[in-house]
Amino acid sequence: MRHTISVLVENKFGVLARVSGMFSGRGFNIDTLNVAPTHDATLSRITVVLKGDDAALDMVTKQLRKLVNVVEVVDFKEGQAVQRELLLVKVKADGKTRSEILQIADIFRAKIVNVAHDSLIAEVTGDEGKLAAFLKLLEPFGILELARTGQLALKR
């Protein structure tokens, strides 16, 4: 089972290590992890996506709630949250291929944020399926580098 766990934490020294240690100490491999401050600068939100059986995940969320600097833990079920990820991809692009890539980007509502004579960087936002489809179409052109935020999630 895939889980998206949202952890609201105090923005303090060592909190990320405590939260990630709770997963690694129990043998979970994290798929994606995102950390950033919220509108309240004293709080950060950590969003973790990982696979694991429900009972084991239930145990981890209870353990997370015990951490002194954790304020709230939510394990989102399918459809309970709006989920988005932002991705930056640098793809090979020369005079012959550039327009075709731009067409694909247009369909996916991706923005071209940098252009060089032999490559370009596209920025695209979406759910997991959309990003996977976009990358699949870009693959034949040659993906040079990739960076993504990991899933972000907010309750509907």
Added chain:
Amino acid sequence: MKSSTSPSSFPKPEIGKEMKGAECVVECLVREGVDVIFAYPGGASQELHQALARTDKIRVILPRHEQGGSFAAEGYARATGKVGVCMATSGPGATNLVSAIADAYMDSIPLVAITGQVYSKYIGKSAFQETDFFGMTLPVVKHSYLVMNVHDLPRIFKEAFHLARSGRPGPVVIDIPKDVQQSRFSPVFPATVEFRNPVVSETPSATDEQLKQVLALIAEAKRPVLYVGGGIISAEAHDDLKAFAERTNIPVATTLMGVGAFPETHPLSMKWFGMHGTAYGNWAVDQSDLVLCFGARFDDRITGDVSRFAAGAKIVHIDIDTSEHNKNKRVAYPINADIKQALSRMNELMAASKFAAPDTQAWHDQIAKWKKEHPFSFDESKHIVPQEAVQALYELTKGDAIIATGVGQHQMWTAQFYDFAKPRRYISSLGLGAMGFGYPAALGAKVACPDKQVIDIDGDGSFMMNIQELATAKIEGIAAKAMILNNQHLGMVVQWEDRFYGSVRGNTILGDENNVGGPDNPSALYPDFVKIAEGFGIKGRRVIKRSELREAIQEMLDHPGPFVLDVVVPYTEHVMPMIPAGRTVKDMILK
């Protein structure tokens, strides 16, 4: 946001006079009611020792190894329920505290471990005696702090002590760089602590609805048992438990952490159960139709194969830590509550509703029969067997001593043949199982309870692991006794070798393996614990003959100072009964 006050006598935030960080640490300790600290100095904690040297409110005990000091702090905490405090310098001093911190974490013991750290400008530079102690201890602490700003010290100490002793108790680490200790400032001492985490801030309570459901289950039960653990002791709920068990007429089996939570001399007591516990306690839990698990955690040494544990029972699990619910065993009735609140409220509800205990006479008759047929027992020998030595000590102390232990066979025999009628009398490293725990823990307990007889019942292997603490006993004048059940082997591992590994000895003989000492070969006994004790300036005696056992124990008890009694026993005894690891009650070996 919730706040709570700790038992400080300073109700309002208060601005202190200008002082150094190290002096502020001492002031914080005094405000938390700390009267003793086990501390070994070094470069990065020297400032703290200088500040401690200028107060007469805190006794500083110098152990001879940081591990000894930290186990002593645990012994102090386990004997009193108060927060134990230990301190060490950075690097190797700090790493030597790790076993005790992990031990306190496993057994939920309130402990504050203070460590010096290198100057903050050197952190991360691989400076002399630098380790990332904050990072190293993350998996074994309830919480931890690296103090980077001296102004945070008063708040951090107040939080640390509150966290260590509240809710489910546990260890808290405070790592303080040397420059923070040296900084001068005017501290502001807060009167209360505040946490944004709701779980940390609130003590959970059971609702009347939940508790009435438990009472309804009891009313219908034919074969109920109480399975109670260390949570009863942490919550100071032993009197509530006794009233509850008597009112409901339910037999009680404890875990090893729960030894003393219910008087083992009580007719309803089944002593303790699990791998080496009573046969009748194990059978009763196995055949029960209602298991009331209060303040325990379904440890593998209790359950064996957890899927077949108490398979025919409805299980109620009341615990202050909801992360224990359904962790090891899925139960039908998990209740998140402070066990003292739950028990005292159930007692009130029973009184108000004129609750009638169910008729379980047939069940009590069955348990009485099991008790009669299969008590803890041993065969007498021409030599002193270890069980006999424990039994003799029980009789000569009239069951009224605080007993610490190391880890292994002697630890089990102590729990089997000494009946504990009160909590905080059996002091043992149970979750972690840390050898070397016994003697330093006895020192800590004796410092906390100077008027009580405190005896470490130890193995020759475990005793050797912190034998240097004899110097602490002598120099600090701490009259803790050690009774070594000396079988010249690592007895528990030998027992497993005998049962499961064809008696092949894999590094389990502690002396010369070609000339093994024992009661039939006393000249080969190694080492000479009496001479070692003498070297430390401590009185010792070796006893080999059965006829001299009681008189030797009496000499140890009568001696006003620390004492080492070396009781030479055969290595051939096994701890029985035994449920092999991962198996079930059906596989219990009785002989």
